[in-house]
Amino acid sequence: MNAVIEKLKQKSFLVIGRAGMDFYAEPPGTEMEQAESFSAHVGGSAANTAVALARLGCTTEVVTCVSDDAVGRFVSAKLASFGVGTKHFRSIGGEARNSLAVVETRLDNCQSVIYRNGAADFDMGIEDIEAPDYESAGGVILSGTALAAEPSRSAIFQAIELSRAAGTPVIIDMDYRPYSWPSQEEAAAVYTRAIERCDLVIGNDVEFNVAAGPGRDGFEHARSLIDGTPALVIYKMGERGSVTFAGSESFETGIFPVQAIKPTGAGDAFMGGFLSGLANGLSVRGAVEQGSASAAIVVTKVACSSAMPDRVELDSFIANHSLSSTDDTPALNTTAPGAPNAYRAV
Template identity: 55%
Template structure:
């Protein structure tokens, strides 16, 4: 699918997001190291859940495709998703000792720690059978996250969902979201993520993640360009504080990041994805959609949590109107 066709399809403003939801505990008050904390606050987390929340906050429709544990933690996540307005019709509740992921997180920039518990992860139980009954007809896009590719069952489900979405004419999107601890080897992670990226119209990742796709000694930016040359509508190569390089069939450009008083680094990528895609869905060109995603990320890292920290449409528009466009480093 070319970029013009992708932008037109995205105007439907309906998204299916496949991947993880979880429960996050933040050491409180902000700035407290986990080891010294006597109090924690809980929020919804998980990359796919966060992306879905940001999309809904910015006026889109979003449903989550996932599994949660059939216990109090899973029900907490389900209640939070419903609170934010994320569609939950295609979330299965898994028993048998499976558990929804937990993250214990610090709200600080220096030496920030995030300790994630993924033993017997319930979201890995999302299966091909769960995909078989999905009707993508009402959706504009399917977004998949790399965490769902790390286990055989959810990997097969993710690839089946991508094939089904492409057959239905949806825009397919991947956030590479590479977490080394979830994979048996770097080579396996490379092969699987590269196959998924080649099945997607929009590929988003950071320099380390595109470097993973390129292989040992490979050039991540060259890999991003290669994916576009071989059929992707666009690739966004994020470089942290150095901004991003965006590549499409028609152009390549760099953008910077918005200055903000950051409290922590977490949530930026998920907010970026929601801001970027909702921008394209609203008719913005590629550059302005990227800047919208960057602004959503800047707001999110300035507050505690991920889902609750993400801006709504009015707040994001006010930020963009009052903040100069960032210069490239």
């Protein structure tokens, strides 16, 4: 674990995965079919995470493919405006298109319509992955979405091998999107191959259930990973907080209660806040708390990338808000197959 954290302190990250466009129905609170207009933002898990890190003082480069059209150029320009590097973008012509998410800014029955047919980022290949300098990166962040199809699946596994050969920590956000996978069984097999080769594994209860496979418990699967390659595993439970496994130690973390206006963006914000915390010398517990604060901020604003906090906003938020108590978290029922929703007493 110490070697992983020391490398992260270089504050330089390669983020590999999806970069697309998000349309948010306006004004906030409006149902999509009643919207008067839509605001456009850069989106996608890799892009959002890169923005989160850049706004907190880290150097980030996104490795992906974008469509060779105005939307691809929009994505590239927007990321550059946030200080995110795009030199490892490859533009693809033909029928490939950037992913598009059309989303509402509301909590109850929030509609999110995702367009992913012929997604340009799924065309990312070995040649794209071999271009970056892995030795100079402090960490390589992988988005699990890219594992759902070829050739990006093979590209992600190549990135893992190149990172490990360079001695650079590999961090995976499981980012499971069921509409991208042929089946849960295939997702379980592929995720297992990937996360067992990564140093830091972050996912939510649903994602760990999928990775565990049918009839197996996601929480127990997350706990068991720490006996292998991963030095740190974070099991997120939404409003119930998270459980962190780090070597022989484990701990629970609550959330920062806020008046949220949407459910999207919290995971990417958590990743950015957490990794930047480790990069800046926070303890693992302190970094998890910073990730939780970043997530809390993002769900109070429209969009994802545009909502990521900078250092001043994040520090001010933490100084003026308190984490919820983990005493409110009910016990995990590990006797029921796949029971993922709560945890008490590791």
